Amino acid sequence: MTDAQTKPATVLLYSDDRTVREQVRLALGTKLAADLPEIEIREVATQPAVLWAMDAGGVDLVILDGEAAPAGGMGIAHQLKDEIADCPPVLLLVARVADAWLATWSKAEAVSPFPVDPVRLPTTAAELLRARLAEKAE
Secondary structure (H helix, E strand, O other): OOHHHHOOEEEEEEOOOHHHHHHHHHHHOOEOOOOOOEEEEEEEOOHHHHHHHHHHOOOOEEEEEOOOOOOOHHHHHHHHHHHOOOOOOEEEEEOOHHHHHHHHHHOOOEEEEOOOOOOHHHHHHHHHHHHHHHHHHO
């Protein structure tokens, strides 16, 4: 195994709702796929906490609640993509299929629906994380 496979990958999870954070954490588990390292989930509940965590670095994947308030995940995603060089991939949780166009505006790489889908969410997260780790290995 390479160092990238043995060091845990860091997932930043933002939602103002602790039950959403719990659902995501349970759906993701500790390992997304056999070819990926274990994951460490850092949970935050406010926009300033997201920005602080991103400034601290070391984040490999960002999962944002598009329905969070007062700062929604779509706006935060847009801000991260505009302000952070080499921003990690962003996965947005959206409640309405009609919000998919907003996810495109936000520059998020992927969306996953509410309620949390325990199959789709980890699969999508694994795809994004796999691509990010491969990019970092180059």
